[in-house]
Amino acid sequence: xxxxxxxxTGNWKMNGLRADLDEARALxxxxxxAKCGILLCPPATLVCAxxxxxxxxxxxxxxxxxxxxxxxxxxxxxSAQMLADAGARQVILGHSERRADHAETxxxxxxxxxxxxxxxxxxxxxxxETESQRDAGQTLDVVxxxxxxxxxxxxxxxxxxxxxEPVWAIGTGRTPTLEQITEVHDALRANLPDQxxxxxxxxxxxxxxxxxxxxxxxxxxxxxGGASLKAVDFGAIIAALEAA
Ligand SMILES: O=C[C@H](O)COP(=O)(O)O
Numbered sequence: 001x002x003x004x005x006x007x008x009t010g011n012w013k014m015n016g017l018r019a020d021l022d023e024a025r026a027l028x029x030x031x032x033x034a035k036c037g038i039l040l041c042p043p044a045t046l047v048c049a050x051x052x053x054x055x056x057x058x059x060x061x062x063x064x065x066x067x068x069x070x071x072x073x074x075x076x077x078x079s080a081q082m083l084a085d086a087g088a089r090q091v092i093l094g095h096s097e098r099r100a101d102h103a104e105t106x107x108x109x110x111x112x113x114x115x116x117x118x119x120x121x122x123x124x125x126x127x128x129e130t131e132s133q134r135d136a137g138q139t140l141d142v143v144x145x146x147x148x149x150x151x152x153x154x155x156x157x158x159x160x161x162x163x164x165e166p167v168w169a170i171g172t173g174r175t176p177t178l179e180q181i182t183e184v185h186d187a188l189r190a191n192l193p194d195q196x197x198x199x200x201x202x203x204x205x206x207x208x209x210x211x212x213x214x215x216x217x218x219x220x221x222x223x224x225g226g227a228s229l230k231a232v233d234f235g236a237i238i239a240a241l242e243a244a
Contacts, residue, residue, distance in 0.1 A: 002189065004198040006036035007161060007221040008238045009124060010228025011064065011092060011202075016042045021053045026231035027238075028057035035242040036221065040228065041092055044078055051087025062090035062124070065098055068111035070119075080112075080119035090122040092223070094150055096167045106149035114152040117159045124161045124223065125150050126202070131168035139166075139180075140187050147191060157196035162188060163223040169203025171225060176203075178212060185218035207236035214244035 012020075024040055031038060041062040042050050051061045067077040083091055093116065094109035113123035127146035129139045143164065151160065164184055169175050176184075185199050192199075201213055202223030213219055221241055227233040 002195075002199070002218055002220055004157065004196050004220045006241055006244070007039065007198050007200060008036060008234070008241050009039040009062070009090075009092070009161075009163070009200060009221065009223045010041065010234050011095070011223060011225050012040065012042045012046075012229060013064070013097070013225055014043055015229055016046050018046065018049060020229075021046065021050055023229065023231045024050050024059065025053055027235055028054050028059040030231065030235045031058050031238060034058035034238070036238065038238055039090055041090070044083075047083060047088050048086040055087075060089045061087055062092065062121075063088045064092050064095070066091050066093070066112055066116055066119075066121075068108065068115045070115065080116040080121050084119045084121055088121060090124055090161075091116050092124045092126065092163075094146075095126045096128055096165060096170060100167075106146050109150040110152045113150070113155065113160065117152065117154055122159055122161060123155075124163055124200070126163045126165050126223070128165040128167050128170075128203070131166075134166065134168065139184065143184055144187060144191055147188060151193065155197070156194045157198070160194075161198045161200060162192070163200040163202050164188060165202035165223060171204070173204050175205075175209060175213075178216060181213065181219065182216050185216060189218045205237060207233055207240070210237045210240035211244070214241050 063083040066080040116123040129142040198220040
Protein backbone atom coordinates (compact mmCIF):
# COMPACT_ATOMS: atom_id res chain seq x y z
CA UNK A 1 0.00 0.00 0.00
CA UNK A 2 1.12 3.53 -0.73
CA UNK A 3 0.29 6.57 1.38
CA UNK A 4 -2.72 7.34 -0.82
CA UNK A 5 -6.26 6.85 0.52
CA UNK A 6 -7.80 3.42 0.12
CA UNK A 7 -10.97 3.38 -1.96
CA UNK A 8 -13.36 0.60 -2.94
CA THR A 9 -15.58 1.76 -5.80
CA GLY A 10 -18.52 -0.18 -7.15
CA ASN A 11 -19.66 0.58 -10.70
CA TRP A 12 -23.14 -0.76 -11.28
CA LYS A 13 -22.93 0.16 -15.00
CA MET A 14 -26.39 -0.20 -16.66
CA ASN A 15 -27.77 -2.32 -13.84
CA GLY A 16 -30.09 -1.47 -10.99
CA LEU A 17 -33.70 -0.59 -10.28
CA ARG A 18 -35.11 1.04 -7.17
CA ALA A 19 -35.60 -2.36 -5.53
CA ASP A 20 -31.83 -2.88 -5.74
CA LEU A 21 -31.27 -0.02 -3.30
CA ASP A 22 -31.72 -2.72 -0.67
CA GLU A 23 -28.27 -4.01 -1.67
CA ALA A 24 -26.81 -0.56 -1.07
CA ARG A 25 -28.51 -0.36 2.32
CA ALA A 26 -27.20 -3.81 3.24
CA LEU A 27 -23.70 -2.81 2.24
CA UNK A 28 -23.83 0.33 4.37
CA UNK A 29 -25.16 -1.63 7.34
CA UNK A 30 -22.13 -3.91 7.14
CA UNK A 31 -19.62 -1.04 7.37
CA UNK A 32 -20.81 1.42 10.01
CA UNK A 33 -17.20 2.45 10.72
CA ALA A 34 -15.45 2.02 7.39
CA LYS A 35 -11.66 1.99 7.45
CA CYS A 36 -11.47 2.89 3.75
CA GLY A 37 -13.50 4.95 1.32
CA ILE A 38 -16.53 3.11 -0.03
CA LEU A 39 -18.32 4.36 -3.12
CA LEU A 40 -21.22 3.07 -5.19
CA CYS A 41 -21.85 4.45 -8.68
CA PRO A 42 -25.37 3.46 -9.78
CA PRO A 43 -26.99 4.44 -13.08
CA ALA A 44 -28.01 8.11 -13.22
CA THR A 45 -31.65 7.23 -12.51
CA LEU A 46 -30.69 6.00 -9.04
CA VAL A 47 -28.13 8.58 -7.93
CA CYS A 48 -30.61 10.76 -6.05
CA ALA A 49 -32.50 7.87 -4.46
CA UNK A 50 -29.30 6.08 -3.46
CA UNK A 51 -27.85 9.24 -1.96
CA UNK A 52 -31.01 9.58 0.10
CA UNK A 53 -30.98 5.90 1.09
CA UNK A 54 -27.33 6.09 2.19
CA UNK A 55 -27.53 9.48 3.88
CA UNK A 56 -25.60 9.39 7.14
CA UNK A 57 -23.79 6.17 6.24
CA UNK A 58 -20.13 5.64 5.35
CA UNK A 59 -20.98 4.75 1.75
CA UNK A 60 -20.64 7.55 -0.81
CA UNK A 61 -22.51 7.80 -4.10
CA UNK A 62 -21.08 8.72 -7.50
CA UNK A 63 -22.02 9.03 -11.15
CA UNK A 64 -20.72 7.03 -14.11
CA UNK A 65 -20.18 9.92 -16.54
CA UNK A 66 -20.87 13.62 -16.95
CA UNK A 67 -20.89 16.21 -19.72
CA UNK A 68 -18.12 18.78 -19.96
CA UNK A 69 -20.62 21.65 -20.04
CA UNK A 70 -22.68 22.82 -17.07
CA UNK A 71 -25.99 23.30 -18.92
CA UNK A 72 -27.24 23.44 -22.49
CA UNK A 73 -28.76 21.64 -25.46
CA UNK A 74 -27.30 18.18 -24.90
CA UNK A 75 -30.23 15.80 -24.89
CA UNK A 76 -29.72 12.76 -22.71
CA UNK A 77 -26.59 14.07 -21.02
CA UNK A 78 -26.15 15.15 -17.42
CA SER A 79 -23.71 17.67 -16.01
CA ALA A 80 -21.33 17.35 -13.10
CA GLN A 81 -23.31 20.07 -11.33
CA MET A 82 -26.46 17.96 -11.70
CA LEU A 83 -24.71 14.94 -10.23
CA ALA A 84 -23.49 16.99 -7.29
CA ASP A 85 -26.99 18.39 -6.83
CA ALA A 86 -28.36 14.83 -6.76
CA GLY A 87 -25.99 13.88 -3.95
CA ALA A 88 -22.99 12.48 -5.84
CA ARG A 89 -19.50 13.18 -4.55
CA GLN A 90 -17.51 11.45 -7.25
CA VAL A 91 -17.86 10.58 -10.93
CA ILE A 92 -16.26 7.86 -13.04
CA LEU A 93 -14.86 9.29 -16.28
CA GLY A 94 -13.30 7.74 -19.37
CA HIS A 95 -14.37 4.20 -18.59
CA SER A 96 -13.33 1.97 -21.50
CA GLU A 97 -16.99 1.27 -22.21
CA ARG A 98 -17.53 5.02 -22.68
CA ARG A 99 -14.36 5.31 -24.75
CA ALA A 100 -15.51 2.39 -26.96
CA ASP A 101 -19.30 2.93 -27.11
CA HIS A 102 -19.20 6.73 -27.36
CA ALA A 103 -15.78 7.29 -28.96
CA GLU A 104 -14.63 9.39 -26.00
CA THR A 105 -11.10 10.71 -26.37
CA UNK A 106 -8.68 11.41 -23.57
CA UNK A 107 -8.98 15.14 -24.31
CA UNK A 108 -12.74 14.90 -23.77
CA UNK A 109 -12.14 12.97 -20.56
CA UNK A 110 -9.85 15.75 -19.33
CA UNK A 111 -12.54 18.33 -20.11
CA UNK A 112 -15.12 16.30 -18.23
CA UNK A 113 -12.74 15.94 -15.29
CA UNK A 114 -12.27 19.71 -15.21
CA UNK A 115 -16.06 20.10 -15.15
CA UNK A 116 -16.30 17.57 -12.33
CA UNK A 117 -13.70 19.45 -10.33
CA UNK A 118 -15.51 22.74 -10.89
CA UNK A 119 -18.65 21.12 -9.50
CA UNK A 120 -16.78 19.87 -6.43
CA UNK A 121 -16.72 16.22 -7.52
CA UNK A 122 -13.78 13.83 -7.35
CA UNK A 123 -13.01 12.50 -10.84
CA UNK A 124 -12.18 8.79 -11.09
CA UNK A 125 -10.35 8.68 -14.41
CA UNK A 126 -10.10 5.27 -16.12
CA UNK A 127 -7.27 4.14 -18.37
CA UNK A 128 -6.21 0.77 -19.74
CA GLU A 129 -4.89 -1.13 -22.71
CA THR A 130 -6.72 -3.48 -25.07
CA GLU A 131 -5.58 -7.06 -25.45
CA SER A 132 -4.01 -6.39 -28.85
CA GLN A 133 -2.08 -3.45 -27.39
CA ARG A 134 -0.77 -5.67 -24.59
CA ASP A 135 0.15 -8.40 -27.05
CA ALA A 136 2.06 -5.80 -29.07
CA GLY A 137 4.04 -4.75 -26.01
CA GLN A 138 2.42 -1.30 -25.95
CA THR A 139 0.81 -1.42 -22.50
CA LEU A 140 2.96 1.14 -20.70
CA ASP A 141 3.01 3.50 -23.70
CA VAL A 142 -0.79 3.34 -23.94
CA VAL A 143 -1.59 3.84 -20.26
CA UNK A 144 1.00 6.58 -19.72
CA UNK A 145 -0.27 8.41 -22.80
CA UNK A 146 -3.86 8.11 -21.58
CA UNK A 147 -2.78 9.30 -18.14
CA UNK A 148 -1.01 12.37 -19.51
CA UNK A 149 -3.87 13.31 -21.83
CA UNK A 150 -6.82 12.54 -19.52
CA UNK A 151 -5.69 14.52 -16.47
CA UNK A 152 -6.63 18.19 -16.29
CA UNK A 153 -3.95 20.61 -15.07
CA UNK A 154 -5.51 21.06 -11.64
CA UNK A 155 -5.57 17.32 -10.80
CA UNK A 156 -4.45 16.55 -7.24
CA UNK A 157 -5.08 13.81 -4.71
CA UNK A 158 -7.95 15.91 -3.35
CA UNK A 159 -9.94 15.81 -6.57
CA UNK A 160 -8.68 12.90 -8.66
CA UNK A 161 -8.39 9.11 -8.54
CA UNK A 162 -6.92 6.95 -11.30
CA UNK A 163 -8.32 3.52 -12.17
CA UNK A 164 -6.20 1.14 -14.24
CA GLU A 165 -8.51 -1.25 -16.04
CA PRO A 166 -7.10 -3.54 -18.73
CA VAL A 167 -9.95 -3.66 -21.25
CA TRP A 168 -9.50 -7.41 -21.74
CA ALA A 169 -9.95 -8.06 -18.00
CA ILE A 170 -13.29 -6.28 -17.68
CA GLY A 171 -16.17 -8.68 -17.17
CA THR A 172 -14.15 -11.61 -18.50
CA GLY A 173 -12.99 -13.35 -15.35
CA ARG A 174 -9.42 -12.91 -16.59
CA THR A 175 -6.95 -10.76 -14.68
CA PRO A 176 -3.36 -9.73 -15.33
CA THR A 177 -0.70 -11.47 -13.29
CA LEU A 178 0.26 -9.74 -10.07
CA GLU A 179 3.58 -8.86 -11.73
CA GLN A 180 1.76 -7.21 -14.64
CA ILE A 181 -0.43 -5.15 -12.30
CA THR A 182 2.67 -4.19 -10.30
CA GLU A 183 4.51 -3.07 -13.44
CA VAL A 184 1.67 -0.81 -14.59
CA HIS A 185 0.89 0.66 -11.16
CA ASP A 186 4.56 1.37 -10.48
CA ALA A 187 4.81 3.20 -13.81
CA LEU A 188 1.63 5.15 -13.13
CA ARG A 189 2.79 6.17 -9.65
CA ALA A 190 6.07 7.43 -11.07
CA ASN A 191 4.17 9.62 -13.52
CA LEU A 192 1.50 11.10 -11.25
CA PRO A 193 1.48 14.87 -10.73
CA ASP A 194 0.67 14.23 -7.05
CA GLN A 195 2.08 11.10 -5.40
CA UNK A 196 -0.90 10.85 -3.06
CA UNK A 197 -3.40 10.28 -5.89
CA UNK A 198 -5.07 6.91 -5.28
CA UNK A 199 -4.50 4.21 -7.90
CA UNK A 200 -7.29 1.66 -8.27
CA UNK A 201 -7.13 -1.61 -10.15
CA UNK A 202 -10.23 -2.75 -12.05
CA UNK A 203 -11.10 -5.80 -14.11
CA UNK A 204 -12.65 -9.01 -12.74
CA UNK A 205 -11.93 -8.19 -9.10
CA UNK A 206 -13.77 -10.76 -6.96
CA UNK A 207 -13.79 -11.79 -3.30
CA UNK A 208 -11.40 -14.59 -4.21
CA UNK A 209 -8.64 -12.46 -5.77
CA UNK A 210 -9.06 -9.15 -3.94
CA UNK A 211 -6.57 -9.78 -1.13
CA UNK A 212 -3.66 -10.68 -3.41
CA UNK A 213 -4.33 -7.65 -5.61
CA UNK A 214 -4.57 -5.30 -2.61
CA UNK A 215 -1.24 -6.63 -1.33
CA UNK A 216 0.49 -4.94 -4.30
CA UNK A 217 2.35 -1.86 -3.08
CA UNK A 218 0.89 0.70 -5.47
CA UNK A 219 -2.68 -0.62 -5.54
CA UNK A 220 -4.83 1.60 -3.32
CA UNK A 221 -8.16 -0.05 -4.00
CA UNK A 222 -10.42 -1.32 -6.75
CA UNK A 223 -13.01 -0.32 -9.31
CA UNK A 224 -15.42 -3.24 -9.24
CA GLY A 225 -18.16 -3.96 -11.75
CA GLY A 226 -20.11 -7.22 -11.53
CA ALA A 227 -19.04 -8.08 -8.00
CA SER A 228 -20.31 -4.73 -6.70
CA LEU A 229 -23.95 -5.52 -7.41
CA LYS A 230 -24.44 -7.73 -4.37
CA ALA A 231 -23.59 -6.50 -0.87
CA VAL A 232 -22.19 -9.87 0.15
CA ASP A 233 -19.62 -9.87 -2.69
CA PHE A 234 -18.67 -6.20 -2.56
CA GLY A 235 -18.55 -6.39 1.23
CA ALA A 236 -15.99 -9.20 1.05
CA ILE A 237 -13.86 -7.11 -1.33
CA ILE A 238 -14.09 -4.09 0.99
CA ALA A 239 -13.09 -6.27 3.96
CA ALA A 240 -10.02 -7.42 2.01
CA LEU A 241 -9.10 -3.79 1.32
CA GLU A 242 -9.52 -2.83 4.96
CA ALA A 243 -7.23 -5.70 5.96
CA ALA A 244 -4.52 -4.87 3.39
O1 LIG B 1 -15.89 -0.38 -13.71
C1 LIG B 1 -15.65 -1.56 -13.45
C2 LIG B 1 -14.84 -2.36 -14.33
O2 LIG B 1 -15.15 -2.18 -15.67
C3 LIG B 1 -14.65 -3.80 -13.92
O3 LIG B 1 -15.79 -4.57 -14.22
P1 LIG B 1 -15.81 -6.10 -13.72
O4 LIG B 1 -15.46 -6.08 -12.27
O5 LIG B 1 -17.21 -6.56 -13.98
O6 LIG B 1 -14.78 -6.83 -14.53
